[in-house]
Amino acid sequence: MPAEVLARARDVRKSYGVVKALDGVSLELREGEILGLLGPNGSGKTTLIKILMGFIRPDSGYVEVLGMDPYDNPDVRARIGYVPEELALYNSLTPKELFDLVARIRRLEPAAYARRLDLLVSSLGLKDRMDDLIGSLSRGNKQKVAIILALLHEPDILLLDEPIVGLDPAVARIFKELLYEMRDRGCAIMFSTHILEVAEAICDRIIIMHKGKVVAEGAVEDVLKLAAREKTLEEVFLEVTGKAHEVYEVIKALRGEA
């Protein structure tokens, strides 16, 4: 039985002045999958994630999350976990206080919340920093705080915008395991990243965006077939975004082979 589609976008367009952030993007996010969203800077990944979160209304097109328009039905966020690319946290609060704030906003059951929080902070190695002010934490620890905020309420959908930035390899490995565990329980995960090796390793399907359009989509092994030279995602990325020639010319120049 095909997995249920928890979020879909059909021919979504969004412009900021003359800049077309999204130019007819269509996709589906199914339960129990990790969908990788790749693309160069400015390709529209963050805009797409924010539209699925209901933060921005698209100029045209159809968006549905858990059967509802997320912009007109903000209650849908009760079942979504979100990690933004730019972290703006409360520097004067401790992580424990921030988690408690979110637990209160989401009206989580206290005992279950405490158990879940204990598991997450222990897994991600934040337990000894719970009483430090967030402003004093390193970039990696702040990222852990943001990840835990997204996972606290065991969401049905996870929208992650560059979640691995700043995490050391050990914590990144544990984070991947957490994602696998949530995927296996039916959570639909959209994961935007620049780190192609990570996308290759953990994603079930990937979408490559370029200048607001989807230029490649499919299971990882299918997308790899698009590569002209080496069978790597990096090669595919360069081919479908039309940057291959430019990049290899620069490499030649740097090596003095021009």
Add this chain to the structure above:
Amino acid sequence: MRLREAIRLSDFLYRELVYLRMVSTRANVDMARLRRGVRWASINYALVSAIMTVMLALSSISPLLPLIWPPQDTAGGVELVDALRASGLVSTAMLFTFSFMLCASASWLLQEYELLKPLMHLPLKHGDIRLLAFITASREVLPFLLVPAIHGITLMLVVGLPAPALIGASYGYASIFLALGASFSLSATVSRRHSGRSLRARLARAVSTLTFVLCMASTFILSQMVSLITRLVSQISKFIGPFSSLLWLIYPFSAAEGLIMALSPTSLIPASALAAAYLLASLLAFDRGFMRFWRGSISPIYVGVGEAREVRIRPPSKLTMSPCFGVLLKDLKMAYRDPRTAYMLFTPILTFLSFLPALIEDAKAAIMLLNTAFLASSLMLTMASYQLLVAEGSSFWLLFANGIRKKDLISAKALACTLSYAALAIPIGALAWLLLGPLDMLLNATSSVLLSFAASSICLAYLARYVGPETKMAKMGLKDLLVILLLWGIIVGPYALVALIIGPLQASLIAIADLGIALIVLSTLH
């Protein structure tokens, strides 16, 4: 580094300060706006500096002007003595106050936003960067250096002797340097964030916040009291007779007494020596204060980090698991830890203190004055609750991503201000009832608390209509300010009229009705 080069380079730091002040009130600041902002800031700076310098100079010399036209000799000795005393006190008090306020704001911004950090990587000597920091933080205060000279020249014209002029000028410079040192030291203190849950860390945080609030409040109170100083001086002079041998040693009274002592050859030397000592002490205080500021600028802001300790995770109480309570608790915690936010919540106290001079002058009008203070507080609190909204900065995404509704957000902001005000107003109302008689005072105090919540909620509901997860900064334009004032007038006006014409009991029913309207407005929000 040459001074001219340092001034040119400090323009970059000053532009950064202007930018930070601009983005604190508007989200989108592009290059064109920034250039305009810097141009405006420069013109503004020149105008404000010029106006404030003239104002300070006039305030310092105004008690002396009647003696110049026509000139009077010491046969009008009492008048001369009082004029010198008043001039000395006003000059030192106002120079200190204004120098402190202007420098504190700029130096705190420099430190809070670590504006000097990018310079540390450049091939500049520490001494050069210190010079840049000093020029940037104190550039708005530098024109004040003219004021003591003007004061000294005026003293020379009045008294005809150089000694009082030199003593007056030296106390003026001492006040400026003392204020600069105090403001730099204050910036260093309040910008350090003490991390952790130990008693020491909590006390340190409380002291930092309290220090900032008290300092800001003291300059406010002092500026309000300036108008009384001249009157109080003549009353003080009746009492200081037996204590004059002690008072002349203590700053700022020594500034006043020193001018008088300089008229007599026998007391000239001790007065001059004391003035020189205070000038040296102020230079030392300035140097120490600036070094504290400098060390704070180049060291980590957060104190107490690095001591890893595991924390047992306790669930919060079921009774507190509501969005409104969550945001309220968050705002109160942040206010306690962030001096700027704490200062906003102390605005009701400042409102009452601003009426203090009038209360001192006319105790019989206390009831009317207190009622006016209660009403004025409701307006101040509306602005304070808006400031709490602004204090969210770009963190709105976090609240909306987790499903907060606007009604909970606005209720929490309004409650944060109202509860802190209630903690002041109700005891004052109860005290006024006990001391002055009518129960009306307690009734008025309680009604003003309800009005404050109603006004804050309704005004915030209007201001927050465009606030959402993508909001980088809540803002209020001129049109919004006028609408807020209109809304406040509509909410408070009927109450004030009924209270004046009929009575406080009936007026309290209006306050309850206003509260009801506010709750209805909140319930319509999503």
